Amino acid sequence: MVLQVLADEGVDTIFGYSGGAILPTYDAIFRYNEDNRASDGIDPIKLVVPANEQGAGFMAAGYARSSGDVGVFMVTSGPGATNTVTPIRDSMADSIPVVAITGQVARGAMGTDAFQEAPIVNIMGNCAKHVFLVTDPEKLEQTIRTAFEVARSGRPGPVVVDLPKDVQTWVGEYKGHELLGIRGYRQRMESLRRSNLSDDEARRFFEMLGNANRPLLYVGGGVINSGAADELRAFARAFNIPVVSTVMGLGSMDTTDELSLHMLGMHGTAYANYAVEDCDFIIAVGSRFDDRVAAKAELFAPQAEHVAHIDVDAAEIGKVKLVDWSHVGQAGTTLRELTDYGRQTGFDKDFMPWVTHCSRLRERHPMDYERESPLIQPQRVLEEVNRLTGGEAIVSTGVGQHQMWAAQFMDFRRPRQWLTSGSMGTMGFGLPAAIGAQFANPDKLVIDVDGDGSIRMNLGEMETVTTYDLPVKILLLNNSGDGMVRQWQKLYFNDRFSGSDKSLHRKDFVKAAEADGFGFAERVNDNESLSETLAAFVNYDGPAFLEVMVDPDAGVYPMVGPGKGYKEMVTGDHIKGRDPDQAASTDIDSSEML
């Protein structure tokens, strides 16, 4: 029953770890594959077993993030389910559609503190988009199907289905179509689908755009989640509007595009953040003025006379920053409607002076780092990998400095190439996410850029890479500690490196990779051999592991301190900043100010 719904929903891969309370459904996977196996011997529903259930959750998330399809994972009750709380919350925070099926003790045993029992409805209810507990087996089929509907509709998110063991063994007639009657939710989704932009709304938008001289698109993960990258690019090009992206939005605009200013925010590029300081009209699309972007809402884009906000979630409108124009709807539809309206009405305001200004910001304040050091600079490693991949690879990361360097120094030509735990900031995300992404994209180059702190969190999944012979590339930037924590301790805790220094840790990561069966397992200690080894690593046909010993003192810059405005951005020793008093008014010549 469960498997048939999954198959009907197009599921081809399940990530999961077995256990007592989910055994009947694991048996069903076995039987389903046995009955439906193709002549080439390939299982219609692959079962991928991680080292730890958390890994399964992040694999499903990596699968979903890189493909846009719902990721599915299946674990047992109690500890199996609680191990997935982190990926469920992570997927909620980044709006990733996954369906988790958790075994539960039999209905009669629930509430008795049975073996491997945990109150999953309570625990997950506070983390997931929704949790279903199937108490009536007649509703099993509808519930699983509805879980997929909920995961992918509106603002996507994780849905948990808690399945008591005796419900799993129930036998009934398969109907093949029914859904649960979630009338309120479904009605809201229906009105969302119908929420077309009115002519009046479009007219007011173009009035604001017409009055602006320095409009800026500020785009986020919503553009990627709703598959609106094409519409975004068409809109930006149609009206010649530069684009800054959140960490979640990277790839929605091709980062090598002339109109792209890459990432904004706490560790955004200097030129993106200067553009935010200088713009007079912010157009937020699928982004939410998160504290890593707008630590103080009133200091964000201080010269913006108008703020427009397009989002699928009404609760995000006005939550942080008051806006004067908003539309609740799908990003793609809305942008297309706006583009059409602007074209039809012949909107032709020339933003070229502003675009030129932004290009000049990029030329004058490019990303840079210490290029003379004998120690390997992590930024250089990523710059070189980016040259090798041409911005075409799927890249996942852990959390910390390496994550920000990868965001800053790598290009993303298309959406769904950049997989990172943006909101929750979960260390250990990178490796399992890369595994999930490789399953969804067997022919693409998938690189996990990781840190020594982050990779330790789910190190067990190294073995999963070789077990399934996945050509995942693991690039470990080892700076002997939790670099981002150290950076903050340097800045705000007077160099007291409490708990963040790992120089005494003895682990030999290369040996670990060899032990797990990696055919390519190398370490680079010096600048001289870096390029050559990186090329061999990226081009290796099969699972590859490369550890690069990087300068432990390298810092992530630019940096906008927590709670600060972009005016107080610190660009560090290597990125050229601009005189803080030299705002747009003096930087743009009078003809550009119009």
Place this chain on the structure above:
Amino acid sequence: MRHIISIIVENEFGALGRIAGLFTARGYNIESLTVAPTHDESLSRMTIVTFGDDNVIDQIIKQLNKLLDVVTVADITDSPHIEREMLLVKVEASSGESREEFKRMVDIFRGRILDVTETIYTIEVTGACSKLDAFLEALGEREPLEVVRSGAIGISRGDRRVQVEDRSEPAASNRTTGE
């Protein structure tokens, strides 16, 4: 500002927990919360009395609207409405003087004495929360022995109704599922 939020929810497992959890996780106040089934057995109606400025109330309503179990949310304090809460209170009434005094007070507040012993009155008062507050205030030094309040419920005046817009049966799947 004090607001009375009316929520119609699916009568489903965990619905109450999810709504209460939302208030806890996002730090919204709950002054009182009541929940009971409606004339439609598949639905319950919940009334939450909360405090917050306009932005907070706006967020509460929008966040509630994202929950799957929630069918309809309305801030009934938006328009003319009727608010009721019930108070049951036990007081010591052993002297003739105090028994007379309580009877007068109960008359003034249009309450009722529900139960009597030689030393105790059990009183019911119904009305807006502020009226119940006033009654307790009026007890003055005669400390109540026990107080139980139902939490407020509310309903709009006149034509306005908090209702389920779409009464149709669960929609069939709009996706092709191999049928």
